Amino acid sequence: MADEITSSTPSAPAQGGGGYQGNNSGAPRPPRPAGGGGGRKFFRRKKVCKFCVEKIDAISYRDVRLLQGFVAERGKITPRRLTGVCTTHQRQLSQAIKQSRNIALLPFAAKF
Numbered sequence: 001m002a003d004e005i006t007s008s009t010p011s012a013p014a015q016g017g018g019g020y021q022g023n024n025s026g027a028p029r030p031p032r033p034a035g036g037g038g039g040r041k042f043f044r045r046k047k048v049c050k051f052c053v054e055k056i057d058a059i060s061y062r063d064v065r066l067l068q069g070f071v072a073e074r075g076k077i078t079p080r081r082l083t084g085v086c087t088t089h090q091r092q093l094s095q096a097i098k099q100s101r102n103i104a105l106l107p108f109a110a111k112f
Contacts (some may be wrong), residue, residue, distance in 0.1 A: 001021040047084020051093075059092045061099035067106060071097060 078091045100106045
């Protein structure tokens with residue numbers, strides 16, 4: 001029995017293994033760009049509150065020039081994650097923007 005004959009026909013390939021699965025042609029996976037190492041692609045600096053840095057305690061509703069920097073083109077108040085303002089100053093900022101809208105210093109919506 002030591003002289004068993006093995007078949008020379010290849011067995012079926014295992015499911016899920018092998019080539020690129022993106023298309024059904026069985027073509028190999030496209031090569032990765034050179035110089036890649038995985039890691040981070042860019043470094044994003046942590047945003048610092050403008051009001052804390054400049055030591056501004058109260059945000060006035062009359063300071064329209066300052067408030068316009070925190071209002072988007074369409075008239076929306078820009079969120080904290082985009083401006084980098086801390087929580088307490090964001091609350092004061094939104095109150096000031098709402099007050100200045102009510103007395104018509106800032107527009108509620110954009111002009112078309």
